[in-house]
Each structure stands twice: as structure tokens, then as C-alpha cells.
Amino acid sequence: MDVLGNIDEVQQHVKRVRMEGRSVGFVPTMGYLHEGHLKLIETARRENDVVILSIFVNPLQFGAGEDLDTYPRDEERDRKLAEEYGVDVLFFPTTEMMYPEPMSIRMSVTKRTDVLCGKSRPGHFDGVAAVLTKLFNIVMPDRAYFGMKDAQQVAVVDALINDFNFDIKLVPVATVREEDGLAKSSRNVHLSARERDEAPAIQESLQAGRQMVMAGEKNPVRIIQSVTKFLESRTHGRIDYIELLSYPELTSVDVIDRPVILAAAVFYEKARLIDNVVFDTDGKITTG
Amino acid sequence: MDVLGNIDEVQQHVKRVRMEGRSVGFVPTMGYLHEGHLKLIETARRENDVVILSIFVNPLQFGAGEDLDTYPRDEERDRKLAEEYGVDVLFFPTTEMMYPEPMSIRMSVTKRTDVLCGKSRPGHFDGVAAVLTKLFNIVMPDRAYFGMKDAQQVAVVDALINDFNFDIKLVPVATVREEDGLAKSSRNVHLSARERDEAPAIQESLQAGRQMVMAGEKNPVRIIQSVTKFLESRTHGRIDYIELLSYPELTSVDVIDRPVILAAAVFYEKARLIDNVVFDTDGKITTG
Known part of the structure; x- marks a missing residue:
């Protein structure tokens, strides 16, 4: 080298x-x-x-x-x-x-x-x-x-x-993940044991949102509501944002009629974690 | 081709x-x-x-x-x-x-x-x-x-x-010039006969400024004054600017202690002409 x-x-x-x-x-x-x-x-x-x-x-x-x-x-x-x-x-x-x-x-x-x-x-x-x-x-x-x-x-x-x-x-x-789906990050070491147990819910909630699209839901507002509810029920972390935007333009969409990103950021005691999933109108993962 | x-x-x-x-x-x-x-x-x-x-x-x-x-x-x-x-x-x-x-x-x-x-x-x-x-x-x-x-x-x-x-x-x-030193420009056709006669004074005045530096003058204000006076005496065109700046930084200088550009723009009836000369502290042309 x-x-x-x-x-x-x-x-x-x-x-x-x-x-x-x-x-x-x-x-x-x-x-x-x-x-x-x-x-x-x-x-x-x-x-x-x-x-x-x-x-x-x-x-x-x-x-x-x-x-x-x-x-x-x-x-x-x-x-x-x-x-x-x-x-x-x-x-x-x-x-x-x-x-x-x-x-x-x-x-x-x-x-x-x-x-x-x-x-x-x-x-x-x-x-x-x-x-x-x-x-x-x-x-x-x-x-x-x-x-x-x-x-x-x-x-x-x-x-x-x-x-x-x-x-x-x-x-x-594609994002590298732990076996339980948590996105690898140098910040994961700052999680408490309980936070570490809960954190895989971030990716799970995003995948749940994607499943809704696969099942025919095209309304971003309903998906974000559902993802938020899911995530709130699974972790004590404070949600910074959950957003659904066109990808790669990152503009807001009224209906899922093009590739989109569903992304979340969650504050834990000593770390802020982010994750996302990018998929097309059928919920098929397109990038990463 | x-x-x-x-x-x-x-x-x-x-x-x-x-x-x-x-x-x-x-x-x-x-x-x-x-x-x-x-x-x-x-x-x-x-x-x-x-x-x-x-x-x-x-x-x-x-x-x-x-x-x-x-x-x-x-x-x-x-x-x-x-x-x-x-x-x-x-x-x-x-x-x-x-x-x-x-x-x-x-x-x-x-x-x-x-x-x-x-x-x-x-x-x-x-x-x-x-x-x-x-x-x-x-x-x-x-x-x-x-x-x-x-x-x-x-x-x-x-x-x-x-x-x-x-x-x-x-x-x-380097700028391409007519035989009398006027910088070639598609705008020269818009000059009246009298303006065309006078316009070579732009480059002449800049060269006169350069001569001052060759003779030891290092003060930009005096050079600009002299170039302005020279040019005003040789043409009826209205001077837009005569500037002396460091080159290529194009910052103002108190004394000529680095390469500089001496540049002018002159309004004629139907054309605005520009020209310049770039030289070092000894008045030697450095670029173009």
C-alpha cells in the first residue's frame, strides 16, 4: 500500500x-x-x-x-x-x-x-x-x-x-447491521443495556412502514403515524424525526408515486441514532 | 473534426x-x-x-x-x-x-x-x-x-x-491587438471614426503607467492619477474605471510590491471598451 x-x-x-x-x-x-x-x-x-x-x-x-x-x-x-x-x-x-x-x-x-x-x-x-x-x-x-x-x-x-x-x-x-438489525454505529457503545435492547425497533418500525406500502398504502401521513406509534411503543428513546420523502430528491410527497426514503432519528441518553430504508412504490428496496 | x-x-x-x-x-x-x-x-x-x-x-x-x-x-x-x-x-x-x-x-x-x-x-x-x-x-x-x-x-x-x-x-x-495597439474586440465596429482614432490611447495610457513603475514609481494612487490625466487628454470617451490591483488576487495595494494589473474601461457612444496590462514590481509584463 x-x-x-x-x-x-x-x-x-x-x-x-x-x-x-x-x-x-x-x-x-x-x-x-x-x-x-x-x-x-x-x-x-x-x-x-x-x-x-x-x-x-x-x-x-x-x-x-x-x-x-x-x-x-x-x-x-x-x-x-x-x-x-x-x-x-x-x-x-x-x-x-x-x-x-x-x-x-x-x-x-x-x-x-x-x-x-x-x-x-x-x-x-x-x-x-x-x-x-x-x-x-x-x-x-x-x-x-x-x-x-x-x-x-x-x-x-x-x-x-x-x-x-x-x-x-x-x-x-447498504448499511451494515447487527444480527438483530440495529444499524452499526460507533455511537452504539454509548447505549445502556436497556437502550441497546430497544434500539433494533428503529429499523423494525421503518420496515413496518415499508410493509404498509407493500400492502397498498400510499399515504405518507398514515405511514408516518403508524411508524411513530410502533416506535413509541417499543422504545423509551425520544423520536427526533420520522420523515418520508422522495428519494434522492428529498422533497415531501402527497402520495407514494416514486421512490422514497423513510428515515428516523432517535435520541437516547448519550447517543442519537439514525436509520432509514429506501424503497419504490411497491415497497421494494431500491438503494442499499 | x-x-x-x-x-x-x-x-x-x-x-x-x-x-x-x-x-x-x-x-x-x-x-x-x-x-x-x-x-x-x-x-x-x-x-x-x-x-x-x-x-x-x-x-x-x-x-x-x-x-x-x-x-x-x-x-x-x-x-x-x-x-x-x-x-x-x-x-x-x-x-x-x-x-x-x-x-x-x-x-x-x-x-x-x-x-x-x-x-x-x-x-x-x-x-x-x-x-x-x-x-x-x-x-x-x-x-x-x-x-x-x-x-x-x-x-x-x-x-x-x-x-x-x-x-x-x-x-x-496575450490580447490580440490592431497595429496601433487597440485591443481587438467585436465591439470596435461600433466606434465612430474619431473614437476609433482615439481608442488606442487606452492601451497607451496603461503602458505609460507601466513605464512609471519601470522608472521606480511604486505608488498606485500617483500612477492612476497620471494614467487618468493621460487618457482624458487623449480621448473624449468617458472613463468607467482605471484600477491598479494585485494580480491574480485582485486586491487593492498600497505600494507595488507584487505583480499587479492596471486596467481601464472607457465608455464610447455605442461601445464600452476594456483593456489591461499585467506586470511585476519592475514593470516587466508577466502574464499575457
Whole structure:
């Protein structure tokens, strides 16, 4: 595995790879790799000749009062995992390299952001769009891999690629789950034993909503009511939101006549968990 | 010459070219080609294996009340000129192809724009940055060619490439001039005989300012005063601005201790003419 810290080096490396006709799969991360990341790497490994992993904690996507300074880091472990999972190039830039001076051009994501988790993180996806534009231009991949756990991020990347004609295939990868269906998350360790017992209800409630669609229900309001009731009866966690929106546009729908996302966020004592399911008008899972 | 209207076709074509190890030079235009464009094409032709010319009148960079609808077009002539000057690929997309739906992500150029011509064209360079991001991702050139006549545009493209790590070399090309030094412009035909006689004074006045720097003057205020006086004595045109700014940052300077642009815009009866000169602390011309 090559560990490259220099932007020019990566661009030169990728140009050689592409001139050899070899395909490049890209997994952008903020490090502190967990099973979700490893599944992205595994998927990229299967589908490409060369796999490039980037680790960069992007200050631009953290708001005031967010946890930029305390964001967990473990370079040594990340490096070993990357090697073990067959990454060819690990790109590990410094902040100074990525942002040598304040940017002159700002990106503003004006759609897909004022819903779900985006509501409570103003500017977050602007920073995501900017750093991904940079990373896409540095790594120049054929395919880029993102986890469906953060479905809103996938929707924003979809907009970025389409709006600006990046010649990159977006590959959404299904959420990795515990045996009982709970979405894997580094935050799950903060759950009490009772909360951990209850938390699988989040995905169960979303699947119950999907079942309603499979059974012919097309009314989002009734589905959300039913999911809310189900979830409230199964957990003491406080529901932050349960939303049903078109996917990937993330607009509200009066009737389910196109692919949709059904998503939830739940506050526990020391963790806020999110999960979602994306399905078409028949309730068939379409993405991830 | 291949005439391609389809974004995918261009991307596939360029990928083949690059896999063959051949270099790509890109000349983005809004068509109605004049000698300035032809010099860009000639320069690209000399420096690259493959030359791609795009012709697209980008609605995003026209403000309300600007001349989008009446912008001159002559596809047949442009096509012949492109062929004659050795263009390999002419990319001629429709507006529907470039903007199939309203964009979700906006670019805002927050520096280098509130000076020179940018002052009177709010939002113009936002549209330029967005369409160039798209075109760069479609054409994936090694080098991109822009005329120094619009030095502010060159400065914005420089910011775009640096901010977002495009692996593209920006090549500024010197302004094409009449024998008497007047910058060539499709607007020169709107000058009266007397205005045409006077108009070379614009470049002469800027060169006089540069001579002052060569003679040791480092004070921008005195240079602008002198250039203004010179120009007012030589033409009846109304001066819109004479500015001296750092280049390419386009910030005001108290003393000439870095490369600068000295630029002017003059209103005549039926045309507004612009011109500039870029030089270093010794008055040596540096760009274009």
C-alpha cells in the first residue's frame, strides 16, 4: 500500500493507473474506520483494479459547536486496517494541504438539505460538497463509495455528480447491521443495556412502514403515524424525526408515486441514532 | 473534426485520448469566434495533441437585463473556422443538455469579483465558475486557454482551479491587438471614426503607467492619477474605471510590491471598451 500525503503525487499516480486502462474505486472517509467503512472498501475492492482510501477530517463540514477538535482519530489502526483490506493507495492529506488559504469560491447546497439531519446542521453539506469536489479532482475515480446509513449524504453526492457532470459512478452501499438489525454505529457503545435492547425497533418500525406500502398504502401521513406509534411503543428513546420523502430528491410527497426514503432519528441518553430504508412504490428496496 | 453534442460522447472520447497518452487542450467559448478565440485555438493547437473547442452560450452567467437573447450566434461560420484552425473536437451542447434541471448546488465566487468589470455584473462570475466546473469535468483537459483581454475571468479561473484542485494548467493568452495597439474586440465596429482614432490611447495610457513603475514609481494612487490625466487628454470617451490591483488576487495595494494589473474601461457612444496590462514590481509584463 502506498501512503501518499501529497496532492500532486496522487494525481500523477492516478493518471498512470488510468493510462494503463485500470479502474479506480474511491472511498472518502474521515478515518477512525469502522465496519461500515470496511464494507465500502470491500465493495470497492471487488469492483475496481485500484482502491484509493482518503482519510481527512474536513473542518469545512463541521459547524460552530460541533466536535471537530474531539473527532476521534487513530491513524495507526486505520493504516493497518486499510492495508489488511487491500487498499492500494491511502491518501492522508493535512488541513494545510487541502486548504492552503481560505477558499475564494463557496459551494451552497440549496436542495436536499433542509430535511432529515440537514435541518440541524446548517452548512454541513456545503462543506461536504466542497471537499468532495476537491477529492474527486485529486483522485479522479471511476466509482465512489458511500454508505446508505447517511442517505442524505448520498443524495447530496448524487446532486453534486449530476450538477457538475463528474464522470464518476456513485455506488451507495447498504448499511451494515447487527444480527438483530440495529444499524452499526460507533455511537452504539454509548447505549445502556436497556437502550441497546430497544434500539433494533428503529429499523423494525421503518420496515413496518415499508410493509404498509407493500400492502397498498400510499399515504405518507398514515405511514408516518403508524411508524411513530410502533416506535413509541417499543422504545423509551425520544423520536427526533420520522420523515418520508422522495428519494434522492428529498422533497415531501402527497402520495407514494416514486421512490422514497423513510428515515428516523432517535435520541437516547448519550447517543442519537439514525436509520432509514429506501424503497419504490411497491415497497421494494431500491438503494442499499 | 468531430462535432459532438452529447456529454457522454465527449467524456468517452477524452478517456480514449488520455489512455493513448495524448494531451488535451481546451478552449471554452460562447461562439461567434473572433481573432482572440482563434489565437487561443492556435496556441492550444501548438501545445497539445488534441484540441477541444466548446461553444455554449451559458445562461447562468448573464444577469437580468443582459443580452442573453440577442447574444450573436453564427454556428455555420464557427464550425468552418474551428475546422480550418485544426480543432479536433467541437463540443456544441444545448442548454437542455447542460442544465436538464435547475442546479441543486450553487457556486459563489466571493473574492476577485467586486472590482473591475465584476462590480457591474453581480453573479456573472458565479455562472462562469459553475459552467467551467461542468465543462472541465466533461472535457477533462490537460490545459485550458483563456484570453488576457478578460483578465478578471482569468483570475477567477485561477481561483477555481486552485480552490478545487482541478488537474488542469491554466494558460492565459496575450490580447490580440490592431497595429496601433487597440485591443481587438467585436465591439470596435461600433466606434465612430474619431473614437476609433482615439481608442488606442487606452492601451497607451496603461503602458505609460507601466513605464512609471519601470522608472521606480511604486505608488498606485500617483500612477492612476497620471494614467487618468493621460487618457482624458487623449480621448473624449468617458472613463468607467482605471484600477491598479494585485494580480491574480485582485486586491487593492498600497505600494507595488507584487505583480499587479492596471486596467481601464472607457465608455464610447455605442461601445464600452476594456483593456489591461499585467506586470511585476519592475514593470516587466508577466502574464499575457
